[in-house]
Amino acid sequence: MLTLNYIIRRLATAFAIVIGILVLTYILIYLSPGNPAYTWAGRPRGPKAEEAIKMAENELGLNKPLYIQIYIHVNRFFSGDWGLSLRFKQPIIVVITRNLIASLELLIISFSIAVPIGIFLGVISALYRGYLIDKILYLISSLFISFPRFWIAIIFSVLLQSLGINIFGRIAPDYTLSINYVTGSYIIDSLINGRIDIFIDVLIRIIPPSLIVALYPTALTIRVIRFSLSEKLHEEYVKQAISFGLPRNKIVYKYALRGIIPAVSQLQGITFAYSIIDAATVENIFNREGIGSAIVKAIPYNDYPLIIGLLAVTGILFIIINTISDIIQVVSDPRVRI
Amino acid sequence: MNSYVKRYSYRVKSPIRVFLGLLRFNRKFLIGFTIVLTISILSVIGLISPPYYLEGWGIVTEDAMKRQGLAPCIPFNCPSIYHLFGTDDMGRDLLSRILVGAHLALIQMVSVIITSIALGILMGVIAGYSNIYIEKIFTYVMELFIIIPSMVLAAAFITIIGRGMQSVILALILTWSPWYARLTYILVRQLRELDFIRICEAMGFPRTYIMFRHIVPNVAPLIFVEAITDSSSVLVEITSINFLIGAASLTSIDLPDWGMIVGYGVRYIRTFWWISFFPGLFIAVTAFGLILLGDGLSEYISPWLKRRWRLWF
Numbered sequence: 001m002l003t004l005n006y007i008i009r010r011l012a013t014a015f016a017i018v019i020g021i022l023v024l025t026y027i028l029i030y031l032s033p034g035n036p037a038y039t040w041a042g043r044p045r046g047p048k049a050e051e052a053i054k055m056a057e058n059e060l061g062l063n064k065p066l067y068i069q070i071y072i073h074v075n076r077f078f079s080g081d082w083g084l085s086l087r088f089k090q091p092i093i094v095v096i097t098r099n100l101i102a103s104l105e106l107l108i109i110s111f112s113i114a115v116p117i118g119i120f121l122g123v124i125s126a127l128y129r130g131y132l133i134d135k136i137l138y139l140i141s142s143l144f145i146s147f148p149r150f151w152i153a154i155i156f157s158v159l160l161q162s163l164g165i166n167i168f169g170r171i172a173p174d175y176t177l178s179i180n181y182v183t184g185s186y187i188i189d190s191l192i193n194g195r196i197d198i199f200i201d202v203l204i205r206i207i208p209p210s211l212i213v214a215l216y217p218t219a220l221t222i223r224v225i226r227f228s229l230s231e232k233l234h235e236e237y238v239k240q241a242i243s244f245g246l247p248r249n250k251i252v253y254k255y256a257l258r259g260i261i262p263a264v265s266q267l268q269g270i271t272f273a274y275s276i277i278d279a280a281t282v283e284n285i286f287n288r289e290g291i292g293s294a295i296v297k298a299i300p301y302n303d304y305p306l307i308i309g310l311l312a313v314t315g316i317l318f319i320i321i322n323t324i325s326d327i328i329q330v331v332s333d334p335r336v337r338i
Numbered sequence: 339m340n341s342y343v344k345r346y347s348y349r350v351k352s353p354i355r356v357f358l359g360l361l362r363f364n365r366k367f368l369i370g371f372t373i374v375l376t377i378s379i380l381s382v383i384g385l386i387s388p389p390y391y392l393e394g395w396g397i398v399t400e401d402a403m404k405r406q407g408l409a410p411c412i413p414f415n416c417p418s419i420y421h422l423f424g425t426d427d428m429g430r431d432l433l434s435r436i437l438v439g440a441h442l443a444l445i446q447m448v449s450v451i452i453t454s455i456a457l458g459i460l461m462g463v464i465a466g467y468s469n470i471y472i473e474k475i476f477t478y479v480m481e482l483f484i485i486i487p488s489m490v491l492a493a494a495f496i497t498i499i500g501r502g503m504q505s506v507i508l509a510l511i512l513t514w515s516p517w518y519a520r521l522t523y524i525l526v527r528q529l530r531e532l533d534f535i536r537i538c539e540a541m542g543f544p545r546t547y548i549m550f551r552h553i554v555p556n557v558a559p560l561i562f563v564e565a566i567t568d569s570s571s572v573l574v575e576i577t578s579i580n581f582l583i584g585a586a587s588l589t590s591i592d593l594p595d596w597g598m599i600v601g602y603g604v605r606y607i608r609t610f611w612w613i614s615f616f617p618g619l620f621i622a623v624t625a626f627g628l629i630l631l632g633d634g635l636s637e638y639i640s641p642w643l644k645r646r647w648r649l650w651f
Binding site: 013016017020021024028032033039142143145146147148149150151154155157158161273274276277278280281284285291292295296297298299300302303304307308310311314315318319322 | 478481482485486487488489490491493494496497498499570571574575577578579581582583585586587588600601604607608611614615618619621622625626628629630633
């Protein structure tokens with residue numbers, strides 16, 4: 001079973017990595033060629049440029065020794081004072097929470113589509129290895145892995161436009177003012193407000209992009225399950241279950257599949273990190289808010305503070321996801337806990 | 339003996355014979371190799387003589403302005419017999435831009451893959467075959483860099499260094515090399531328990547000698563096959579980041595990078611679909627070829643994956 005010792009050690013490692021990411025972001029600021037304050041202020045030009053650079057220098061504390069600068073940077077992060085976004089003219093923490101929730105909504109829905117379908121198709125593919133259905137599934141999965149998701153999204157959006165269906169954006173413009181802003185995720189907010197019409201509208205708008213984002217994790221899950229389940233089916237305990245005369249579904253889903261939960265959960269943790277790029281590109285095509293749209297808006301303005309904040313926050317998000325997948329791995333497979 | 343090492347152990351043949359055998363007997367490898375070879379030849383053609391050389395490199399010529407009258411829709415020419423894939427917002431021929439951009443995509447992908455394999459093997463071997471403190475430090479660094487999202491790191495490099503291939507390549511090397519480092523580390527930890535390493539240690543060979551003479555040659559082929567399978571994901575990741583740069587750009591982009599052309603064309607998607615469609619098609623076909631190539635190789639290493647079996651229960 002899961003020991004407290006392991007959890008504490010895992011959390012300590014996660015915390016060390018959080019600190020590492022924050023220090024790394026500061027090193028990125030510090031090592032930028034030329035004056036770091038100039039980059040931090042967004043490469044200003046014009047009459048007020050010197051003033052802006054002075055302010056940035058004060059914010060970063062550049063006249064102090066390096067370890068104190070790093071200490072100030074880490075401290076500012078934990079107290080929630082991340083500065084002001086140059087592009088959005090809002091506190092960075094507000095901008096990031098808004099965009100991160102929008103992206104997470106998309107990613108969570110696409111993963112809850114991808115994982116069951118991927119496991120089901122992967123089991124079929126492993127059981128009928130070498131047969132026609134396995135070949136078809138192989139072709140489909142390699143197409144979905146290799147085709148760039150933004151290209152599929154472009155084709156999809158062109159098709160939708162030619163059919164005259166307009167489901168771009170996160171929510172219909174008429175509804176934006178008639179909803180109370182509670183969590184930032186429109187799906188939950190509409191349910192809290194008790195507006196079923198808004199809920200359906202938001203759900204219809206989120207499903208096409210999340211289906212496209214789901215293609216990659218589905219395909220990868222099919223491949224990994226095909227690979228590892230064929231191995232598991234030759235093990236002794238599966239043979240024993242077969243000799244007991246248990247039904248096939250029970251053998252596969254209850255015994256054999258249990259052995260590959262660690263591999264699958266680790267895979268999902270990794271794929272989540274990769275899929276955020278897909279989410280970023282698909283968001284741009286479907287005109288949704290999110291991390292990708294925030295980056296696209298930040299780059300032309302040289303909005304360096306926002307990008308550094310995003311780097312820290314997405315890094316921490318991945319740490320949380322990886323820690324969860326590690327704990328799932330330990331619960332299902334005691335051998336990992338060493 | 340450990341399962342991972344045992345699974346991948348196979349008889350050593352000369353690489354040329356392996357290659358010819360794969361071409362003859364493995365259909366996936368054959369198709370993938372043909373696609374990748376075609377794209378490489380197209381990239382060479384794009385460097386030597388694309389239909390409109392200057393337009394391919396992003397220069398708006400006077401011809402481009404004159405030629406706009408030939409097709410019915412101006413200035414975005416539809417795909418026609420004069421311009422197979424149409425023209426973009428400045429009247430530049432898209433086919434030449436795609437052909438010129440082919441070598442950029444290949445160069446970015448290959449440089450990322452090769453550098454991250456080299457760095458990853460070096461880091462993984464040092465981490466797996468050193469004392470415990472160095473091992474701890476290296477595994478910490480690996481975990482740290484695996485966590486960092488490549489997209490945001492690339493955006494940070496773009497604001498620091500400037501827009502261009504170098505920032506994307508740098509970001510991807512930093513995020514892909516820890517993968518190979520971790521894989522190498524796992525393999526090395528299994529290898530160092532085996533007899534031939536133990537014997538070398540007992541004979542008193544220096545550790546660096548054992549590392550590079552005995553461990554690296556055993557690890558490198560497996561990492562190499564893994565990297566070829568991953569290369570399609572690397573290509574899609576590079577083009578996705580370039581897509582974001584293209585979508586962020588306020589003015590038209592001169593550099594004929596595939597991802598950037600697609601990303602820049604997204605703003606015209608409602609009316610002029612071909613700007614984004616054709617470069618994306620090329621990305622998709624190249625990535626598909628690469629994944630077939632990698633699968634063919636991994637089928638060679640673990641042939642039981644291909645074998646048909648009877649469901650006997």
